[in-house]
Amino acid sequence: MTDEPLVSLENAEVHFEEEQGLLDFSDPDVVRAVDGVSLDIGEKDVVALVGESGCGKTTLGKTTIGLQRPTGGSVKYRGQDIWDAKDGTGDVDIPYEEIRRSLQIIHQDPGSSLNPNRKVLGTLEAPLKKWQPNMSSGDRRREIVRMLEEVGMTPAADYAGRYPHQLSGGEKQRVALIRALLMDPDLILADEAISALDVSLRVDMMDLMLDLQEQFNTSFVFVSHDLSNARYIASHAGGRIGVMYLGELIEVGPPEQIINDPQHPYTKVLRWATPDLRTTGETEAPPVRKIDIPDPKNPPSGCRFHTRCPEAREACTQQSPASYANGASHRVRCFRVDDAHEYWSSPPVSDEPDDQRPTEAHST
């Protein structure tokens, strides 16, 4: 990573107000999809975001590439606030169009992002016409054929003439990947990009992404609910894994640290829940006090994991842990990495019913 991050999130928040019925006059519920996340992404960097469904990882990914406006904090591309550039406010050194081109996305369902009435050639010519208007038609076609061959879609001329419904799921995802790369992006968000593929094709697709990431010097944010896929991508790319829980980034670091020596009790739960990553000697029962995930509209007070955490103490019910540095590229949001914290002299939590404990919305 260079000194200046490619994309930098500082204390980013995305809070959604839930829609209400016409005759509902109460205050709307607020879902804290992303809450207080700070993260730097460098050139040729790879960050794999993991967590349970609804933890905010996709919203965080979209916030990172400027597709989701944060309700608090900031998101910068090469030091330029993305939303200042879009709104034309403040100092704008990098035009929004340039930022939009540089930050691309591949969706979970490639079928829905490809125009069903357009052949592969037309789909792939569009970004080149827009971003390289001086390129001749012959050069455009040569580049598209080269890219189709690069991703293994041969004979390329045959694939260029097909419609999306004439492609398999893996082939559609390859076309979506080429389309993103033809923008010459600095960062691609792969949002559950392999989840819809057959299990046997997932490793091939991850290998292809890794090859292209290397070849095009692109950074990737890879969103997945599967810790072993996150490990595969992050360890082959020399990247990091970031673990999300109820809108917070609770641990981020090198994959071998996260898998072999996780410091946050929730990361241990994720590892336990991934059978091929379980180590010998791990318990049959999940390492949590309670299975149920709290309501994101009404998260627990203090540390959000305290209602499920087997290591929770009274201090955890009242104070929210900061993101502690634990070495050069490892951060953990848990008091247990701070030897001097009053957590260590605080009594263990009693297992009183959740409804008798304060929540963030109701505590002062």
Ligand code: SF4
């Ligand atoms: S701060 Fe407390 S409740 Fe939260 S993860 Fe650490 S030990 Fe568990």
